[in-house]
Amino acid sequence: MPDQLNVHLLYAALFAPLAGALVAGLMGSLFGGHMIRRRTSKTVTVAGVSVSFVCSLIVLLDVMKGAVFDHAVYTWMTVGGTRFEIGFMIDSLSAMMMVVVTFISLLVHIYSLGYMENDDNVSRFFSYISLFTFAMLSLVMSNNFIQLFFGWEAVGVMSYLLIGFWLEKPTAVSAGLKAFLVNRVGDFGFIIGIGLVFAFAGSLNYQDVFDVREQLAAMTVPGTGWLAVSAICLFLFVGAMGKSAQFPFHVWLPDSMEGPTPISALIHAATMVTAGIFMVARLSPLYELSETALSVMVIVGAISALFLGLVAMVQTDIKRIVAYSTLSQLGYMVVALGASAYSAAVFHLMTHAFFKALLFLAVGSVILGMHHDQDIRNMGGLGKYMPWTYATALIGSLALVGVPFFSGFYSKESIINAIRVSSVTGATVALIAVGIGLFVTGFYTFRLFFYVFHGRERFQRQQLVNLKTAEKEKVPQGNLIGLLPGEKPHESPWVIRIPLLLLAVPSIIIGYLAIETMLYGTFFDEVIFIDHERHPAMYWMTLHFENAFSMTLHEIMTPTFWLAMAGIATAWYFYMVNPVMPIRLRRKLRFMHRILVGQYYLDSLYRNVFVGSALWLGNVFWKWIDVTLIEDWIISRFFIRGTKIVASFISKAGDIDWIVSNILVRGAKRLGYLFWRTGDATLIDGAVTGGSRMIGWFAVVVRYFQSGYLYQYVFIMIIGLLCLLFWFVPIGLR
Numbered sequence: 001m002p003d004q005l006n007v008h009l010l011y012a013a014l015f016a017p018l019a020g021a022l023v024a025g026l027m028g029s030l031f032g033g034h035m036i037r038r039r040t041s042k043t044v045t046v047a048g049v050s051v052s053f054v055c056s057l058i059v060l061l062d063v064m065k066g067a068v069f070d071h072a073v074y075t076w077m078t079v080g081g082t083r084f085e086i087g088f089m090i091d092s093l094s095a096m097m098m099v100v101v102t103f104i105s106l107l108v109h110i111y112s113l114g115y116m117e118n119d120d121n122v123s124r125f126f127s128y129i130s131l132f133t134f135a136m137l138s139l140v141m142s143n144n145f146i147q148l149f150f151g152w153e154a155v156g157v158m159s160y161l162l163i164g165f166w167l168e169k170p171t172a173v174s175a176g177l178k179a180f181l182v183n184r185v186g187d188f189g190f191i192i193g194i195g196l197v198f199a200f201a202g203s204l205n206y207q208d209v210f211d212v213r214e215q216l217a218a219m220t221v222p223g224t225g226w227l228a229v230s231a232i233c234l235f236l237f238v239g240a241m242g243k244s245a246q247f248p249f250h251v252w253l254p255d256s257m258e259g260p261t262p263i264s265a266l267i268h269a270a271t272m273v274t275a276g277i278f279m280v281a282r283l284s285p286l287y288e289l290s291e292t293a294l295s296v297m298v299i300v301g302a303i304s305a306l307f308l309g310l311v312a313m314v315q316t317d318i319k320r321i322v323a324y325s326t327l328s329q330l331g332y333m334v335v336a337l338g339a340s341a342y343s344a345a346v347f348h349l350m351t352h353a354f355f356k357a358l359l360f361l362a363v364g365s366v367i368l369g370m371h372h373d374q375d376i377r378n379m380g381g382l383g384k385y386m387p388w389t390y391a392t393a394l395i396g397s398l399a400l401v402g403v404p405f406f407s408g409f410y411s412k413e414s415i416i417n418a419i420r421v422s423s424v425t426g427a428t429v430a431l432i433a434v435g436i437g438l439f440v441t442g443f444y445t446f447r448l449f450f451y452v453f454h455g456r457e458r459f460q461r462q463q464l465v466n467l468k469t470a471e472k473e474k475v476p477q478g479n480l481i482g483l484l485p486g487e488k489p490h491e492s493p494w495v496i497r498i499p500l501l502l503l504a505v506p507s508i509i510i511g512y513l514a515i516e517t518m519l520y521g522t523f524f525d526e527v528i529f530i531d532h533e534r535h536p537a538m539y540w541m542t543l544h545f546e547n548a549f550s551m552t553l554h555e556i557m558t559p560t561f562w563l564a565m566a567g568i569a570t571a572w573y574f575y576m577v578n579p580v581m582p583i584r585l586r587r588k589l590r591f592m593h594r595i596l597v598g599q600y601y602l603d604s605l606y607r608n609v610f611v612g613s614a615l616w617l618g619n620v621f622w623k624w625i626d627v628t629l630i631e632d633w634i635i636s637r638f639f640i641r642g643t644k645i646v647a648s649f650i651s652k653a654g655d656i657d658w659i660v661s662n663i664l665v666r667g668a669k670r671l672g673y674l675f676w677r678t679g680d681a682t683l684i685d686g687a688v689t690g691g692s693r694m695i696g697w698f699a700v701v702v703r704y705f706q707s708g709y710l711y712q713y714v715f716i717m718i719i720g721l722l723c724l725l726f727w728f729v730p731i732g733l734r
Contacts, residue, residue, distance in 0.1 A: 020048025025127030186242015240276025301334030442567020
C-alpha cells in the first residue's frame with residue numbers, strides 16, 4: 001500500500017495536455033508556419049490527453065489504496081513571511097475529478113476528429129481543448145487558493161476562446177465575450193473572498209486555513225457584525241455562481257451553444273460549470289461554519305433547478321434545451337451543497353458528467369445528420385435514420401430523468417433525500433422546487449426525444465426554405481443549413497459513434513456501482529467535513545441505506561419518482577398522442593409562454609441597465625472629455641494653433657528680409673520710441689514743465705498773503721511767532 005503518490009505521475013497527468021496543446025498550437029498553426037500537418041496536431045493532442053487519463057486512473061487507484069499527496073512543488077514568490085507556492089492536494093475528491101475530466105476530454109477529442117474534420121482551423125481547435133483540460137486539471141489538483149485562482153481564470157479564458165472559436169460568426173464572438181464578462185462579475189466576488197481568507201487566516205494554503213477554522217468562526221469583519229467565515233463563504237460562492245452559471249449569472253451558458261458542439265459537451269459536462277461545485281466541496285470545513293452561506297446556496301440552487309428548467313420546456317434550439325437542462329441540474333448540486341450533502345453533490349456531478357456529455361455528443365450527431373440544422377421543428381422521425389444515435393440519446397435521457405438503475409436515478413434521489421431531512425433554513429422551499437423540477441425534467445427531456453426521433457418527418461419545411469433561398473439569392477447548396485430537397489438524415493461515422501457508446505456504459509451503471517462507496521462508504525471521509533450534529537442529513541441517510549438495489553425498490557414507491565414519470569408521460573401524450581394540446585396550452589398561457597421564451601427578460605434587463613448605462617456614461621466621457629476638452633481645447637486650440645505659430649516663425653526665420661524688417665527695424669523703432677517716451681518726453685520735458693508749474697502754483701498761494709490789509713498781516717505775524725516759540729521750547733516741557 002503506497003503512502004505517498006509519485007509526484008512524477010502527477011506532473012505527467014497535468015502537463016501532458018499542455019505539451020500537446022503547445023505543439024499543435026505553435027507548430028500546427030499559421031503562427032508556427034504550419035510546421036506540422038493537421039493530422040499530426042490531432043495526434044499529439046489526443047496522445048497528450050490519453051497519457052493524462054491513464055496517469056489519472058493510476059492516481060485514483062493508488063488513492064483508493066490509501067496514498068495521498070499534499071505538498072508544494074515550487075515556490076515562485078515570498079513576500080514577508082508569506083510563501084506563494086505551486087502544489088498538489090491529491091485525495092479521493094481531486095483524484096475522482098481528474099479521472100472524470102480527462103475521460104470526458106479524451107472522448108471529446110476523439111469525437112472532434114470526426115465532427116471538426118472539415119474545419120480549416122482544426123489545429124487551433126485541438127490546441128484550445130487541450131489547454132482547457134490543462135486549466136481544469138490545475139484547478140482540481142491545487143492545494144492553495146492562488147493556484148485555484150489561476151486554474152479558475154484559465155478555464156474562463158479558454159471558454160472565451162472556445163465559445164468564440166468560429167471568428168467569422170458574429171453571434172459566436174458575442175457569446176464568448178458575454179461568457180467572459182459575466183464570469184468576471186462572479187470572479188470579482190471570488191477574489192474578494194480569497195483576499196478575506198488571507199486577511200483572517202494569514203495563509204492561502206488549504207490545510208493551513210482548515211487548521212484555524214475554529215478561530216475563523218469567532219472572528220467578525222471589522223466595523224460590522226458579520227462573521228468573517230460567512231463573508232468569506234458568501235464571496236467565494238459568488239464566484240461559484242458565475243462559474244457554475246447559477247441564477248442570475250446563468251445568462252452566458254445558453255449563448256455558449258454558439259460554439260462547436262464538442263465544446264458544449266466539454267464545458268457543460270466535466271469542466272468549467274463543475275468548478276464551482278468542486279470548490280465548495282473542497283472548502284466544506286469552512287462552509288460548515290456558516291449557516292447563512294448554506295441557506296443562500298439552498299435558495300439559489302432551488303431557484304436555478306426549477307425556473308431554469310421551465311425555460312427548457314419552450315426552447316426550439318436542440319442545443320439550448322440541453323443547455324438549460326445543465327443549468328437545472330447544477331441547481332440540484334447547489335441545493336445538495338447547501339444541505340451539507342457535499343458527497344451527494346459531487347456524486348451527482350460525476351454521474352451528470354457522463355450522461356450530459358452523452359446527450360451533448362448525441363445532439364451533435366443529430367446536428368451533423370441534419371446538416372447543421374438545430375431547430376427541432378425541422379426534425380422528427382430520426383430514429384429510423386440514426387439508430388445508434390437514437391439508442392445512446394435514449395440512454396442519456398433516461399439517466400437525466402432518473403429512471404431506476406440508470407446513473408442519474410441514484411444521485412438525484414440522494415439529493416432529494418438529503419434536502420428532505422435537512423434543517424437548513426429554506427430546505428422546505430427547496431424540496432418543493434426540486435420536486436416540481438423532477439416533473440419538469442421528465443417533460444422537457446422527452447419532449448426533445450419524441451420531437452426529434454419520433455413522430456412525422458418535418459424536413460420539408462427547411463428544404464423548401466433552402467430551395468427558395470438558393471433560387472433567389474444564388475447561394476451555393478454547400479453553404480445552406482439543413483437538408484436539401486431529396487436528402488435524408490444520415491448516421492454519423494464511427495469516430496463519432498464510439499465516444500457515444502463509451503459514454504453510454506457509465507451513464508447506465510456508474511450510479512448503481514459507485515453509490516455505496518462514494519456516498520455511504522469511506523471514500524470521502526478524510527476529504528469532506530460535515531458537522532453531523534448541526535447538519536444530520538448524510539448521517540440519517542447512511543443509517544437508512546442498505547444497498548443500491550434496496551434503495552431502488554424503496555425510491556420507486558416515493559412521490560418524487562412518480563413526478564419524474566409523470567413528466568415523461570405528459571410529454572408522450574402531448575407530442576405523440578395529442579400534438580394539438582401544446583398549441584392550445586400555449587394560447588391559453590400566452591403570458592407565461594412569452595416570459596419563458598424571453599428567458600425572464602434578464603438579458604434585456606442587463607442590456608438596458610448595465611450595458612446601456614455603460615454606453616451612456618462612455619458617450620458622456622467621449623463627448624465632454626475627448627471631444628470638448630482634449631480635441632477642441634488641448635489639441636485644437638493649444639497644440640495646433642501653437643504649432644502653426646511656431647511653424648510660421650520657423651518658416652520665416654530663414655528669410656533675411658523678414659528678419660531685417662520685422663526684427664531689426666521694428667526692434668529699433670520700438671527701442672527709439674521707448675527712449676523718446678521715457679527719456680525725452682517724461683524725464684527732460686517733465687522736469688522743465690514741472691518746475692514752471694511749481695513756481696506758478698507757489699505764486700498763486702503766496703498772492704493770498706499779500707492782500708494789503710493790516711489785520712491780515714498782524715494775524716500772520718502772531719501765527720509765525722507761535723510757530724517760533726513752539727519750535728524752540730525744550731522737548732522736556734512739551
